[in-house]
Amino acid sequence: MSLAEQLSLLPSAAPLAIAARAALLPRFAASVADAAPALLAPILEQAPLRHMVTPGGQRMSVAMTNCGNAGWVSDRRGYRYTRIDPASDRPWPAMPPSLRGLAQTAAAAVGFDVFEPDACLINYYAPGTRLTLHQDRNERDLAAPVVSVSLGLTATFLFGGLNRRDPTQRIQLHHGDVVVWGGAQRLAFHGIAPLRDGAHPVTGRCRINLTFRQAL
Numbered sequence: 001m002s003l004a005e006q007l008s009l010l011p012s013a014a015p016l017a018i019a020a021r022a023a024l025l026p027r028f029a030a031s032v033a034d035a036a037p038a039l040l041a042p043i044l045e046q047a048p049l050r051h052m053v054t055p056g057g058q059r060m061s062v063a064m065t066n067c068g069n070a071g072w073v074s075d076r077r078g079y080r081y082t083r084i085d086p087a088s089d090r091p092w093p094a095m096p097p098s099l100r101g102l103a104q105t106a107a108a109a110v111g112f113d114v115f116e117p118d119a120c121l122i123n124y125y126a127p128g129t130r131l132t133l134h135q136d137r138n139e140r141d142l143a144a145p146v147v148s149v150s151l152g153l154t155a156t157f158l159f160g161g162l163n164r165r166d167p168t169q170r171i172q173l174h175h176g177d178v179v180v181w182g183g184a185q186r187l188a189f190h191g192i193a194p195l196r197d198g199a200h201p202v203t204g205r206c207r208i209n210l211t212f213r214q215a216l
């Protein structure tokens with residue numbers, strides 16, 4: 001049995017506090033993580049990954065797509081949520097109920113008992129790809145948390161404060177780990193350091209992140 005398989009059989013550990021209303025849930029998604037690529041395949045076929053453009057015209061290095069009633073998009077007009085995928089002019093693919101349920105259970109484990117995610121942003125990181133520090137602020141109701149599920153290669157998550165220049169914690173995120181943040185930390189700056197090269201038995205040479213939000 002591979003190390004990844006052995007780790008996925010371990011019970012998920014207790015939440016580790018990152019800040020007052022932010023926590024790492026090690027291996028919380030272990031039960032679905034290995035099956036996630038198969039679950040995501042039809043979604044990626046219907047709404048392929050694409051490199052969006054920032055309002056300033058820069059191509060984002062992380063490839064993205066969405067599932068759920070709402071999808072996050074960025075282009076010259078700005079950042080926003082849409083019900084329709086602009087690449088296909090069709091609604092985004094449905095969010096798999098198992099993933100939605102996982103996000104809700106993770107939110108509840110950190111004290112966010114009411115969480116109705118309608119958007120799941122799928123981020124695809126190739127080696128070397130990074131996500132610069134940013135705030136998630138395009139959602140209508142900022143009382144709802146953000147739930148982020150990591151699959152594949154280990155990444156360094158940067159979690160800072162409410163100001164871009166605040167010091168950041170560096171947290172290693174492994175396959176099956178979940179991070180939840182909300183409340184006083186809902187607008188915390190966060191990002192991903194450049195992804196180190198490697199090969200993961202489940203995803204191959206990449207990391208996939210699923211970020212669940214209550215957007216509309």
Ligand SMILES: O=C(O)CCC(=O)C(=O)O
Nearest residue numbers: 123148190191192209211
């Ligand atoms: O990939 C991650 O773990 C973080 C994703 C993220 O920051 C975002 O989608 O806003």
